[in-house]
Amino acid sequence: MSRDAATDPRQEILRAAARLFQEQGYDATSMNDVATALNLSKGGLYHHFQSKDEILFDLMDHAMDITQDQVLGPVKAIADPEQRLRTLIRRHIAVVLSEREREITVMLHENHPLSPGLRKRINARKKEYIHFLENLIAEVQRTRPAAGKPKVTPRAAAFALLGMINWIYQWYRPEGSLQEESLVEQYTAIFFQGAFA
Amino acid sequence: MSRDAATDPRQEILRAAARLFQEQGYDATSMNDVATALNLSKGGLYHHFQSKDEILFDLMDHAMDITQDQVLGPVKAIADPEQRLRTLIRRHIAVVLSEREREITVMLHENHPLSPGLRKRINARKKEYIHFLENLIAEVQRTRPAAGKPKVTPRAAAFALLGMINWIYQWYRPEGSLQEESLVEQYTAIFFQGAFA
DNA sequence: CTAAGAACCGACCGGTCGGTCGGGCCGTAC
DNA sequence: GTACGGCCCGACCGACCGGTCGGTTCTTAG
Incomplete structure (x- = not known):
């Protein structure tokens, strides 16, 4: 067994x-x-x-598994694009802040040179996430009839959102005044309507 | 001499x-x-x-000097708050992307344990920047009469903006399709009106 | 019980790292 | 000339690193 x-x-x-x-x-x-x-x-x-590198690779691969299970998987089951994006933001933040899932921040920060083959596998999984997000943003843009054509490309928006969220580990302290729930709401508001809505 | x-x-x-x-x-x-x-x-x-650490500290301190000279200094001379914020975004991005100022990305990424004293000096300068940005955002919020009270606190908005910009070094490639000018405009648009305006 | 294999130990290896040190080169002052 | 200081070389040091290896202990199947 x-x-x-x-x-x-x-x-x-x-x-x-x-x-x-x-x-x-x-x-x-x-x-x-x-x-x-x-x-x-x-x-x-x-x-x-076998090696220290194997530990690092397994860690990063596991971090991508977590992202798959905790973010991508559940999110894909949601029909409405806007709700799907809102849930992705919430879940992605939750994963970055999770005390139990430290692999995530290790993966975000370390860029130790793995062997090219292993590196490719991790990068491929990262790119898959980015493309999913990019397509999701494009879909939401289509459902929101903007006045003119939207100024912001899905690609730039995806990078901006990932940056906002992935940077959190650099400053967030659990004992601080800014708590997870508040963070989710504010970041969502900024991404959807800007900081001055 | x-x-x-x-x-x-x-x-x-x-x-x-x-x-x-x-x-x-x-x-x-x-x-x-x-x-x-x-x-x-x-x-x-x-x-x-005297030591490798001294090089790293001088590098980081120099990076903060550059930020002071290229971003904070010029920006403080601008009277209108909104223009001040827009210029800060533009100049902060320019500094992160600058090929000549590699100190910046080193400072953003490395968090090698400097001696506590030196570490404090760098952190103090970083905090000064954050507080300046926080106050600037609060000021812009006051000049923009939002419908209700703004949902987003200046603190969260400041962290979100810094994350968006400081994360750029993780994915930006000068030979890529997304160029600096386009990046500035899109990030500014996202921060002011969201990704779907 | 025994035998085998997984799990584990601790001494060890080659190599590299940050940092030191004694001395050499060379421009300048006198 | 010579004495001196800034600048630099290259051999060297102790510590520590990732990784290996022969052998011991533990677990378990038969």
Whole structure:
């Protein structure tokens, strides 16, 4: 039978590594740090992973899985384009802020040179997300009869939205005054109507 | 008499280091790399800087100087709040995209642990920028009589705008189809009226 | 019980890193 | 001339890194 996810050693290692990479950065975290955090020796750690890069890749790939499951999947089930976009914003912010899903911020920040093959796989998944968002924005634009033709291309709008949200990890502190729910509403308002509506 | 800026060895070193840090990252760039890029030995390099951290700090401090000179300074001279904000967006984007000012992206991306004292100085300058932007947005909100009270706080709007712009370095390629002028107009439009105006 | 394989340990390796140091070169002052 | 300081070289150091390896312990199937 398959492994219980809670005690699968690879999953545990990935969780610990994600925490350390997020706190100290990938380069500043040694394999010894990861092993020690798990009450393991470095040799023991290498029994489960072949290399440090493999850990990073698995982490990033897992981060894309999370995005797929928590954002893209649920969102695709929504019929109305505008509601679909609003939900995407809400869920994307939720994933970035999630304490449990530290892989996401690691993936957003680290751009350590993986082997070209692995790098391509991650980039392909990122691009898939961008294109989905781009198409979704284009769809919403079509349902909203603007006065003239819209000034903003779906592509630029997609990058702007991703920037707004993906930058949050740089300044957000859970103990701060700006809470998740308020953030979702305000960012949604800015993207749909601007900061001065 | 004071040094000519073009031949000041410290400035030359900072330029070279900025280029390498941007291309390969701070950790992945050795002092030997920096020295070699300048046809210098590592020992010679250490004649001008005491440590690698000192280079990084000077780089970041210089990046804040550039922001001061190229963005904050010129913008403060503009009387009309809305024009002031529009110019800030334009100039902030210009600085992030500037090929000559690589210090900026290094500062945006690297968060290597500097000594607490140095770190505080950089953070203080960043906060000063944020507060200026926050106040400017509040001022524009006052000049624009919104229907009800504005839904968006100046603080959230400031972070959203900074995220949009500071994230650009993650995806922008000068040879791409989206050019600086178009980017400025579209980002400005999104921030003022949303993506669907 | 035994045997086998997974899990793990800890010593170790080659290499690289940031940083040091003693000394050499060279323009300038006297 | 010579003494001196700025500038620079290149050999070197200790620490640490990612990764390896031979061997030990634990688990489990038969």
